[in-house]
Amino acid sequence: MISTLGTSSPETDTSAKVHTDGDYIRTLRPLLPKEVFQQKPSHVLYFLIWLSLALICILLAHLTSNLIFLLLISLLYSHSLTGLALFAHSLSHGSVLPSGLLKSCLEVVTWGFNLIPRTVWVHVHNHTHHPHVGTLKDSDRPWLTSEQTWLRKVYSVLFYPQKFKRFPWFINPLPLTHLVIYTLRNIIGVFWSQKSTLHFIPYQKPYTRREKAAVVGEIGFIVALQVLLFINLQSDFVKYCFMGVFPPFISSATLLIYVKTHHFPNPIAVSNNSILATTSVIVHPFFNFIHSNFSYHSEHHLFPSMNPDYYPLVSQLLRKHFPTDYNQVSIGEAWKRILSRSTFETLFILQK
Secondary structure: OEEEEOOOOOOOOOOOOOOOHHHHHHHHHHHOOHHHHOOOHHHHHHHHHHHHHHHHHHHHHHHOOOHHHHHHHHHHHHHHHHHHHHHHHHHHOOOOOOOOHHHHHHHHHHHHHOOOOHHHHHHHHHHHHOOOOOEOOOOOOOOEHHHOOHHHHHHHHHHOOOOOOOOOOOOOOHHHHHHHHHHHHHHHHHHOOHHHHOOOOOOOOOOOHHHHHHHHHHHHHHHHHHHHHHHHOOOOHHHHHHHHHHHHHHHHHHHHHHHHHHHOOOOEEOOOOOOOOOOEEEOOHHHHHHOOOOOOHHHHHHOOOOOHHHHHHHHHHHHHHOOOOOOEEEHHHHHHHHHHOOOOEOEEEEOO
8 A cells, every 4th residue: 555744735545565676576587588687798889889979079070160060060979978878877787897997997988978977976876876766765856845945945946847837838948957967966965064965965875985086086087078178179169168068968858858757757655666666668769779778767777787678578577467566658648747746745655
């Protein structure tokens, strides 16, 4: 059964067996071929393709001063950053290469192109978000109604998708740039006190001294990349705006269309349940091809180190064995569900 805590409008309670991640894994794991959990080093090809495309874009920007061409190059470069981020996401979960120097270096480079320190990503995403997805200890969750403050309210109004009752026609574009602000807030959180950080991050595990030192080094690498980019663009500020300033925001828009629809339609619960806390979205097969099946997000949370090529198979098994738990809708429908929810959430308690 599901019950709620909080002050926002309660949703209809339902009575049903509440499964755990262990239930899902015990049912599905024997039905999957062994190769789904084997690392696939050949996926490094994605990294080489996206990196090559990024470098070609930088070269083309170096060679032209035409603003129309620069805009087109900027859009292509932005999507190459998206591709690098999606590769880095799979890489960080261990589906491509085993842990080691090569894997760490590739992560630093791919996240660095997206202005994200690798250690911050691993700390927040792998070690905090994944083990506690959709719970109070999820670093990426919205705030609860009981946690409202003026700062959190302003932040939510600016960067969380919502409908404005007084201006229903208004579409706020800022939520699609949230990855840039999200990265900045988490970098600040590395060095601020735990109490101060919680004003603008819902939950955060403390960073160790070693992690803090690594973040400093990775920020230095990111700065060096941007300096090299600026020099390669003939120290032209206009060109740098097209290639250094705009692309992280455009890439953020592509990634956030996925991320928001993967998590924001789902409730915050006391206990972790990877399937109830996530939504897989239906997109055109072309996007699944170039984005490495990133739309299959429930499958990823259940088996984070799985080869993404097999997510559609897991989707079929979830529909067959857990049809009432599994959330898979079109990306447009998922966005509608986000807009129909309150910005500040009600806490759900899953009870057996």
